[in-house]
Amino acid sequence: MKMENPTPIQWQFSERAQQLQSSAIREILKVTARPEVISFAGGLPSPETFPVERMRAAFDSVLVKQGKVALQYGPTDGYGPLREWIANSLSGDGVKIVPEQVLMVSGSQQGLDLLAKVLVDEGSKVLVETPSYLGALQAFSVYRPEFVSVPTDENGLLPDRLDDIGKGARLLYALPNFQNPTGRTMPVERRIALVEACARLGLPLIEDDPYGALCYRGEPLPKLLGMNPNGVIYMGSFSKVLTPGIRLGYVVAPVPLIRKLEQAKQAADLHTATLTQMVVYEAIKDGFLTEHIPTIRKLYADQCDAMLAALTEFFPPSVTWTKPEGGMFIWLTLPKHIDSMKLLDEAIEQLVAFVPGAPFYANAPEHNTLRLSFVTVPPAKIREGVEKLGKLIAAKL
C-alpha cells in the first residue's frame, strides 16, 4: 500500500511557530540529567517531598469507590468538590471566592497559555517583571505580544512606573512570593501600591503563586487576590506542595474571564483528567497539606541555608546574591565582565549546572546574572557544587 517516492513535504510553519524555541532550561536539563552532575538548574522539586503512599492510597480509594466516574470524560471547568476546596482556601478576611471563579488546568503552564490566548493579540502590550519567569515569557510569546519589562528593585516591581508604561496594556504578570528567578518577595506596602496602580489603569493583574506555601522565614504575606478580587487573576499549583508529575493547577478570576478561559480550554484539551482531580481532592480534603507542607518547608529551608552558607564561604566578594525567604531560587549577579552563558559551559565540564540569567529578561538581558535552585540537591552536594562554581568565578577576576 505504501506510495513509491512521494514528494517530501516542505513544512510551512505558522509565523508564531517560526519564532518558537525550546526553553533554555529544558535544554540544559537534558544535558544535566546524568546523575553525576550536581544540578542547580531545574526547578525540580525534591522527590523526598512526594507523598507517594498518600497518593497511592488516594488512587486506590477513588478507583474502588468511583472508578467509572473517575475514568469518564468530565466537565471543562473541573471537578466540583476540588474547585470548592480551592475557593474556600482562598476565602477569608472579608474576601469570598466562589467555585464558579475557579478553572482547573493541566498545570500552571496551561493557565499561562490560556490567559495569553484569551487576552493577547499580536502586538498587545504585556507587562512583566525584570527579570521574569521564563516559562511565562515562552507561553506569552506564542501570541506575539510587545513585552514591556517593568523596572524592579530588591522588593520587586516599581508600581509608580506603571502609570506611564501600563496604559493600554492587556495584562501585567507578577510573581509576588519568592519570585522565579530572583527569589525575592514583594513587601505588603508594595503589594498594595501595585494592586492600586493596576486598578487605576483597569489593567488585569496576574498573580502567579506556585511557591506561596514554601515560606521559610517570617509570615506569609497577603495575596494580591484578596486586595482586589475583581482585578486580580490568581494562579495556583499542586506541583510544589504535592507533586508536579500529575500536572494540576488552577486559575482564579472574575466569572466573565473564567467563562472565556473555559471555552479556550475546551478547544485546547476538553478538560483536565477527571481521575487526577478526584485523587488530589481525596488526598487533601482532610487537611493533609497542613501537616505535609511543613515537612517540605523544613527540607528546603535547610537546603537554602546550606546554599547561602556555601556562597558566603566560597564566592568572591564581587558577586552578590538574593537571600530568599522561601521558594526554590537564589539569583546571583556576577562582575559585569563575566557572561554566565559561557560560565555554564565550563561549569558543565566540572559537572555542575545552573541556568544563565539572560533568558529571564523579556527585553535587554543582563548577561552577568544566573539562577541557582537549592531544592533538587542535598546539602553536601550543594556545598560541593557551590565550591566548584566559586573557583571558576574566582579564576576570572
Place this chain on the structure above:
Amino acid sequence: MKMENPTPIQWQFSERAQQLQSSAIREILKVTARPEVISFAGGLPSPETFPVERMRAAFDSVLVKQGKVALQYGPTDGYGPLREWIANSLSGDGVKIVPEQVLMVSGSQQGLDLLAKVLVDEGSKVLVETPSYLGALQAFSVYRPEFVSVPTDENGLLPDRLDDIGKGARLLYALPNFQNPTGRTMPVERRIALVEACARLGLPLIEDDPYGALCYRGEPLPKLLGMNPNGVIYMGSFSKVLTPGIRLGYVVAPVPLIRKLEQAKQAADLHTATLTQMVVYEAIKDGFLTEHIPTIRKLYADQCDAMLAALTEFFPPSVTWTKPEGGMFIWLTLPKHIDSMKLLDEAIEQLVAFVPGAPFYANAPEHNTLRLSFVTVPPAKIREGVEKLGKLIAAKL
C-alpha cells in the same frame, strides 16, 4: 487589606477569543446530564468498557515500584517506553515508525490545538470534510483559518476535488475510520487516491483515528499513515479503547514537525502527566488491549445493531441514515423542511437528546441532519429513545 470600590475591569478579549464559543455538544451535554434523559448526544464511551481493576492495579504497581519518578516532572515529548510501544504498533508492512516520530499529548484534542498552532496562520486555508468533527473545527478556528469544506459522498472525501481547492492550503483534516459525525468509512481505493492527491500537492494530511480499533464488521482497513509516512500526520487516542478520563493521546508525524509541536507543547503545558503515561504503559504492555478491545467491540456492535433495527422499525421512510461498520455514530438526514435544532427542543421535552448536524459543517450547514451516538445507552433504552424520536418526526410529515 481589601481595596474599597476599585474600578471594575472592562475585559478586553483577544480577537481570537471573541469568536470562541462553547461547543454545542458540551452545552447539550449539560442539559442532558440528568439520568432520566436518554442521551444519544455525547460521544461518551460506555463506562461498562472501562477496565477499572486493570487501571487500579497499574496505578498501584507504578506507584509502588517507581513512585518518585512517576510523580516528578517528565520530558515534553513523553514517556519513552510508551512512545516506543506506539511506534511499534504502527510499524509493519514495510513501514517503520520510530519513537522520535511520536509526541504524547493530553488527549487528541490537544493534538488538534497544537497542530493548528504550529501550521495555521490567520487566513490560512484549512481543508475539512463535509461534515467534519466539531471538536476539530473548534480547535482550528481559534487560529482563524479560512475553512474549505471538501465535498464528500457516502465513501468520504472526493480526492479529485483537491487539485482545484487544495493549492496553498496548510492542512487537510480527515477521519477515515467510522467518521465523527457520519460514521462512514473510506474504502481502500479512496484512501490511496486521497494520499496521492495530498502528496502531489505537498499538502499535510491529518489522519484522525480515535475509533479505528472499534471495527464491528469486515476487516480494519490500511491506515493513511502507512501509505505515506512522510506526508501523513496520524492521531491516536486511548480514550475509546481504555478510558477517556485520563486524557491521553498521541501524534505521529515526521520528525521536523514533531520537534516543532514539542516546542509548542512545552509552552502550552510543559508535558503530559508522567504518572498517567507510565500507568497506561504498565496496563497495556503485556497485550491487554488485544483481549480487551474485542469486549468493547461486542458491546458496541450490539448497541449499533439495536439502534439500526429501531430506526428501521420506528422512523418514516423519508428519513435516511448511515450504516456504520464501527465507531460510535449514526448520521441521519431528515426531510428538508425539518430543522434538527428545533427538533432537539421537542426531543429534550420528551427526555431524549441528540446533536443537531449544523455545527459539524465548516461552511454551509445542512439543517436537516443530526448525529446519534449508540455507545452511551443500553439497547432497551436505545429502542425507547428512537421510538420517541420517530414519533416526533412522523408528526411533522
